[in-house]
Amino acid sequence: MNILLIIPAAPGDRWVDGPIYLPFPQLAMPTVAAATPPQFKVKILDEKVEPIGDAPDADIVGITIDTTVANYAYSLARKFRERGSFVVLGGPHVSVLPHEAVFHADAVIVGDAEDTWPQFLSDFSSGRSKKIYYSNYPSLSRIKPPRLDLLKPGAYPTLSITHASRGCPYHCEFCCIPALSGNCYRHRPIEEVAKEVEAHDGLLTIFWDDNLTADRKYARQLFTALKPLKKRWIGQATILFALNRALVKQAAGAGCIGLFLGIESFSTESLKEAKKGFNPTERYGEGIRNLHDHGIAVDAGVIFGFDHDDPAVFERTLDAAASLRLDCVNFNILTPFPGTPLYVRLKKEGRLLTRDWSYFQPYKNVVFQPKQMTPHQLFNGYLRAAKNYYRTWPILKRVFFTPWFLSTKRLSWFMNFQLRKNIPLTFSDAFPADGATNNEGLIEKRGQIEKSIGIQSDRT
Template sequence: MKNTQRKAALSSQESRETMRIELIAPSIYNGKKIGKGFLYPPMSLLTIAALTPPQHSVSITDENIAEIDFDKDVDLVGISAMTASAPRAYEVAKRFRERGVKVVLGGIHPSLMPEEASQFADAVAIGEAEGIWGHILYDAGNGGLDRFYKSDTYPPASTIPAPRYDLLPRNSYWIKNMVQTTRGCPFNCNFCSVTRFFGGKFRTRPVKDVIEQVRSLKSKFVGFVDDNIIGNIKYANELLTALVKERIYWAGQSSVNVVRNLSLLKLLRKSGCKGLFIGFESVSDKSLREAGKSHNKAREYKEAIKILHDHGIAVEGAFIFGFDSDDKSVFDQTVDFCFASGIDLVQFSLLTPFPGTRLFEKLDRENRILTYNWSKYNMSNVLFQPRQMSPEELYEGWSEAYKQFYGGLPILKRLLTTLGKRTFLATLPLLVLNLTYRKRVYAKDGGYRGLHEDKITAPILSPYV
């Protein structure tokens, strides 16, 4: 369909075809349901549903909590895939296409690997949906889908609609009420695809839209899904000031430099911030430099955690193992740091070369990638030949570090220390989260993220499919 013809039709509202649209988030665990866990709702699909004009009927299936109905009477299926769920997304697409249903694939993996995804779909949506979903619907309704849809620019954040939470059973999720305030990140760390997908500039949603959405959720607790809620300090000040009046509690993600701004810290506390997820990534400055994240300074971490605790904010830290600068001492160093700093929760990941990142390009060039089976790309498998240890040593070191941090005695000690500074009610969520992590880390079947499963992945020799 020619763009000019399509645009004219869209603007004159000629496109009145009614379609039944099914949006699907494929399972990230080989087609299996995860059940309630650390999960939050698939925000991208809730947003796409909100962008869908009212003449169409739209439904959502999140395969992580519900079965897909492959016989459902639908005209169009939209599937959003991450790298780990891409193989399952392709299977799901195949099943619907066999029945003659048109399938559009989108999300971070198809956007970064569009040629691969297009082998399994009628169309691939590249990038954010706001600028292209209307075009896709128009073309699907008029029988002429293009192979690829890509917006020329990043859509302004003011066009992000409030997600259609009414289309999913919110109570099936651990964090039921997620809100997005910004998109984009200027840092472009070498292992991360956020900058490539969302661009290198922070785009901010109008504060009044965010507050409206927070109010509509009618909940005392909200999770902010942004990669860095204080990425744009001026905007963060405006947003947090507005949040103070809402009298909610919230948790979100932030960069560690938040502690360098005392007035912002006070505002965080006043606005109800109870927990921050922070990408520390490594306790080694050398590894941080290698990751392109040298704005983080490992020597400042301990003090940063203390400052956040002093402001009543719990800290969950993300650490990655497997950088070329990491040798076998990295595991003990990291666990020792975590115990000494009093950090509340950790997420330990195995370095994962997601397609579309500079890390992937480097390891691929160096012929070090052990498998291109995307379903293993869940941050819990060794996927490439490490530089200073064997794949087995990397896997065992990571697994052991997790078990040490979430051992029974360390959890007890952590919580008793927290109880000394906070109320029982403020400590309770940390107890639940520590125990949930412990259950996963020690689970015999490896928990949903694949711990203890497929320790070292078998090579697959046909790249990119």
């Protein structure tokens, strides 16, 4: 029996469409493939690197869905069902809105694949499959290594990817990770993680953990196990980790050359609003210097659009990023994804501008009414900041100031020029268009909201 697992990409976000951000491989579908019994023949198709037109016929088609591609993925599901395939949907969007997704599929998976996918396949084989399968978020002990061999070779910067944990102990308002991980933070046995990393033959391993270092004791044990492997790796952490000099030194000794840090904002008020008040803005510089002192490059995540953000936030952010000598910055527009407390709050306040999921793209669109500026001001300010930051000369200066480690400089160079490709070339479609699905009267509603909170509805 043939199974096709699809990672869909929105139009314009496919490698074949032009010079977009070079995609790193996802773990979701290789994990599903690893949980598939051997009697099934499995193929993975990642639409970011190969066209969907090459998809073979399959008895079962599985599609993983992020909110950004939900509408498009639903249309794919319909086409495969029309061809006679049994379609199963899963992924972040499906896990938070299963009762929406079930109308577009034969079955849906909520949560982890390790316990739900084998159960579905067993039920399917016996002709008694259910519509919705809920994960119990099982132990991560003895999970099978992801089937990275099923991804298209040569299409990614590296296929050496893994994870040591799932979930995050924090509950930031804009983040859906707690909802996706069953509100629990789980670790894999360290010896299993180390064995998997040792088997990687790439130059760089990526840890896809949402917060690799949240548990300090576990992190110390993990770094101890990684050190003798002499592998270079990157991951995600918080600024709190960066302030722990002993742990940073141990991470660097274990091969860490780069970290994504969720800085989010340089405003204490905005961080408190986002339920991320544990980020100490006054110590950002100390943390960044600590990482740089140990040869670790910093990719900082920054979000524009918090309720305390005014039109001056863009210039303040650029000044702060320059003064901290961040190696690169991932600029985002605040996006209220379903499954987040932010979505619930903005919906209750009547500030959502659309529920057309195709617009929920934090690099391209504004889908809510900001408090201290118009949607156009938010988007234009974001775009100007990103274009200013990713000019060629500032990139060269940032790479020059990156810690004097050749591998770290290469990483900084790669990340800066790849992130520059992510900047929208135009913004004519930055807002949901009149007449779009679920969007009647949007412009009128936007004007009413702006007027009600005292914002002049200009389009500059």
